[in-house]
Amino acid sequence: MKFGPTREKGVDEPNLADLPHREVRIGRPSIVVRQNGDSWYIRTRESLGAYPERFTDRLVTGAKAHPERWLVARRDGSGAWNSISYAQMLDRARAIGQALIDRKLSVDRPVAILSGNDLEHLQLALGAMWAGVPYAPISPAYSLVSSDYGKLRHTLELLKPGLIFAADGDAFAAAIDAVVPEDVEIVCATGSCKRPSSSFAQLISTPPASVDKAQRAVGPDTIAKFLFTSGSTKLPKAVPTTHRMLCSNQQMLLETFPAFADEPPILVDWLPWNHTFGGSHNVGIALYNGGTLYIDDGRPVPGKFEETLRNLHEIAPTIFFNVPRGWEELAAGLETDALLRETFFSRVKVYFFAGAGLSQAAWDRLERVTARYCGERIRIMAGLGMTETSPSCLFTTGWIMRAGYVGVPAPGCDVKLVPVDGKLEARFRGPHVMAGYWGMESSQREQSFDEEGYYRSGDALKFVDPNRPELGLMFDGRIAEDFKLSSGTFVSVGPMRARIVSEGAPYVQDAVITGMNRDEVGALVFARFDEIRKLAGLPPDRSSHEVVEAPAVREFFTTLLARLNEQATGSANTIARMRLLEVPPSLDRGEITDKGSINQSAVLKHRAAIVDALYDRSQSDAQVILARALRTDAQ
Known part of the structure; x- marks a missing residue:
């Protein structure tokens, strides 16, 4: 894809209103809004399309349709990209799945992954899903940053895992020694713990035997993974995320972004897989749509964003996701680095942010640098989602583009707005919404849902224009705060x-x-x-x-x-x-x-x-x- 001529400093800034948006297919659902008493109900007229029963079904179709295409890649110690194709990933998932079955792991003895985004993590995750064994990605910070291991202890006591994986045994040895019971098997890719451990190579070399039979028994309501809430209000809660939740939400994303079907998405992404944005949303986009995910070991923090820039010099994403600070850092880089602009603007069609609100100042700066050097406008999109909804509920698919706007419901997501303490609380219902938190008493679980089965999010929303509610919603804070x-x-x-x-x-x-x-x-x-x-x-x-x-x-x-x-x-x-x-x-x-x-x-x-x-x-x-x-x- 070609883009407009570079505009050097000193040249008049282009008028944004005069520039076209880069062509990209975005779904524009028709919205139905009705009021019943003090509550509002919002949904799309269109129903959600069909989606697979199992998340790993997309791995099977990908391995058949494009076996040699890279599913995931990460730089090795030499700086070269180490990749795994769709066909290779399918073979490795089957081997790992068999190893987990041999260890009699189950929903009551799941897999816990302590380390972050890496090739072994994704192989183990897909192997677990293939075998019908839930896995739980745990925040590495609970092991590596925390000094008392309080949150790590809480998560493991709640899950009672039968196997724990840490990519680098040396780095996680202290946390494992402090928290993990002696009878739980430890698996490492490199290094060693203070106790006997197995190697990741042992898992991946297991000959498949009964694993495909186990895979056929996996259904839409089988728990694929446990994701923990961020703990921004209380201790992290475990969200059982089923195959139905993952697949339906990816279908919502595909119908929101039909462009994913036009061109396999290419992602360069650092967002952590222990969070729903990185691990369900972004990894899912790559796998569900036959794309490729390049694991970015950079971070939008001092001293680490250089790695992100290094990757973006080489790999051109089709859609780019980041948190607001990442977008601020990238905008600064684009202003000064011609090579970065040449690669980055070559095929990116959508900017997407989440995790927090993008300030209007940062939004305007990103628009200006794009207009100056790209010659086209690129849509800045966002939405609203959460761990409990796997994650997406709303998207900014309309023509309104400004900070704070979270858009309209995705197909298949029913939204209810209920007055609470002077605001409108957002509540959600659909195939992508959890049934309840893991390990909670039924009475506690019921408090998370209202009498109509809508999940109470605790987020407040308001209409961008009360006289035209079909235009969508603005974020209005957390009611509990x-x-x-x-x-x-x-x-x-x-x-x-x-x-x-x-x-x-x-x-x-x-x-x-x-x-x-x-x-x-x-x-x-x-x-x-x-x-x-x-x-x-x-x-x-x-x-x-x-x-x-x-x-x-x-x-x-x-x-x-x-x-x-x-x-x-x-x-x-x-x-x-x-x-x-x-x-x-x-x-x-x-x-x-x-x-x-x-x-x-x-x-x-x-x-x-x-x-x-x-x-x-x-x-x-x-x-x-x-x-x-x-x-x-x-x-």
Whole structure:
């Protein structure tokens, strides 16, 4: 695919309205909206098309139709791509499946995978699904970052796995020794644990015998894997994800993106497989549509995004997925790197973000760099999904494209909006929705669903235009995070946090809103220290306290607070005080998940003393910025 001529700096920016969008087939379903009492019901007129009974059926069809095509590839130690074709993957899945059957693994003794995205992980996952043995990808951070292994212990006690895999036995030895019972078999690809272990090579060399019979017994309601929620509100919960859930959601994706049928999707992706976005959504897109997934060992964090850029110099994706920070980093790279632009823009048709909201400032920058150097506009798309819905429910398939918009239901997904605490809670029903959390009492499980069988998401949505509800929905925060001031006024936390992150780009990582049962709203801000250190002009050896106290940093956040309050209409959306936090959020204390989501309640609990000091008028804290003082100074 050719794209427009490169425009160098100094040339007038193209008018976005004058540029065509790159051609791509996007489904545009017809939406039915009805109101019953205070609740709204939204669905597509079109029903969902047929989909396979088993997720591995797509591996079989792929191995027959294009046996030599790469399904997955990852760089080896030399930098070359080590690949596995569809035919090779089918053979290896059958061998591994037989090995798991020989070990009498089952739903009561599943496979747990402690390590991250790698070729062995995907082979073991597909082998387990082939044999009808559930597997559970566990966040590597629970083993490698956590110091008390609390979440790892919780997940393994809930699952009671019969086999545990870690790609690098040396790296995971301490966690395994601390948490895993002695009678559980350990399998490693490299290295060794402190206890006897098996090798991955033993699994993959097992001759198939009864495994195909076991595969034929796998049905739509067989559990393919357990995925754990991110733990952004409480301890992670196990979501039994069935073959029906995975297959129906991939069919929803295909009908949303018919372009997947026009050209096999090529993905360059780092998103972790222990989360539903990377492991179900993105891996599924490649397998379900005969595509290829290039595993990216980069990350959108300092010192690691260079690996992503290295891969994108070489591999041109057809659709690119990332979290907002990744898009910010990529936009910066595209502005300065002509070779990166040449490869990246050659065939990408859709930008897609998830995991958090893309700020309007980052959105506009991405649009500008694309227009300047590509000569066409590329659709920036998003949606709404969650682990419990495997994951996708809504997509931005209409012509509305802006930050905060989450779109309309995918075919097959029924949406219900119910008034809760002054907002509309989104609830979902469909073949892609779980039946309930694993290991929970039936009474607890029932609390997750309403009387009509809709899953209660806890997410709040609102119509982008109340007079035209068929246009779709905007994200309106998490209901559980909202609170009341002492005056009884409700504070909507989600939109306020999003505004702080957006207006504070690129210096704000996230924010926690304070003020429950107090007179005024406040904000604790987690800054991006790599960015504010540049702003401060300080060398790397200076402390975080010195960075926070630097005049340039204080001036920026003082101005930010004033800017945030310019559009405030009352106490519920006026931020009266703000403080930068010097200590980053803690994974062990549950303040942050390994995918970067902030747990507001955990931060408020563990930093209660800081919150109290924020509101203590008897003390003068130089780190606290007061909006009232700003208004007084300006008068």
